[in-house]
Amino acid sequence: MSRIAFLGLGNMGMPMAINLAKAGHEVIGFDIVPAARDAFEAHGNSAATIGEAVARAEFVVTMLPAGKHVREVYDVVLKQAKPSALLIDCSTIDVATAREVADMAAAEGFTMLDAPVSGGVGGAAAGTLTFMVGGPAPAFERAKPILEAMGKTIVHCGFVGAGQAAKICNNMILGISMIAVSEAFALADRLGLDHQKLFDVASKSSGQCWSLTNYCPAPGPVPNSPANRDWQPGFAAALMLKDLRLSQEAALASGAATKLGAEATNFYAELVQSGFGGKDFSYAYRFLADLDGNGE
DSSP: OOEEEEEOOSTTHHHHHHHHHHTTOEEEEEOSSHHHHHHHTTTSEEOSSHHHHHTTOSEEEEOOSSHHHHHHHHHHHHHHSOTTOEEEEOSOOOHHHHHHHHHHHHHTTOEEEEOOEESHHHHHHHTOEEEEEESOHHHHHHHHHHHHTTEEEEEEEESTTHHHHHHHHHHHHHHHHHHHHHHHHHHHHHHTOOHHHHHHHHTTSTTOOHHHHTTOSSSSSSTTSGGGGTTOOSSBHHHHHHHHHHHHHHHHHHTOOOHHHHHHHHHHHHHIIIIITTSBGGGHHHHHHHHTTOOO
């Protein structure tokens, strides 16, 4: 078993760190919020500082809100971690920052993997996350047993930054498809078509997609979807907007045409600005229903 420093004990990081501890690893958790450190004490050890957490760690896992936080934390990690430690960043950040931080790590003799996740808080708690990993193949093989304690699907996407590239491309698909499904159900409402009937047809026809069959945004057809618990997240609309904005930054930098991605970004910006950023991103359906005068 390994000694792992886990930096960032938020909604995603806490259950991920707990699963590492359950797998038998020695986990030292750190978060800037003292209450989070205290809560983790029931599952592992907590540290009062980043330096204390990483001092003897074989692996350093970070799960942080944005690229600026990753850079700030790595400024400390690269000065105080063991030279042999493997650095694994599970945050969702822009590709450019992921590569910049990996270069910073390499300059100090460290190897870093970018390993963002998909699966939300539920997947983090259940240990069924999908990890999209960028970085050298030998480092990926070394990290794989650690990632398998937190996830079900571990994919080596290639070069440094490829994990972040895969994440933002995947979530752009998800954001676009959720709006499409939500629009279809809002139209069905106006046409007097029952939710379950549309689901029964579309889930077995060419309209089938994950946003419909696993995460239906309209109440009724998928009992475990957030739509059946007042659209409590899940995956918050504000986080979807963050990922869509990352996709558009990458599209602009690379010259890619992502017209639907841009429209989806604008839609979620409007939803968040209307005060629904804390709702699940599938609240898109209810937001559209309210816009067309058919809200409940």
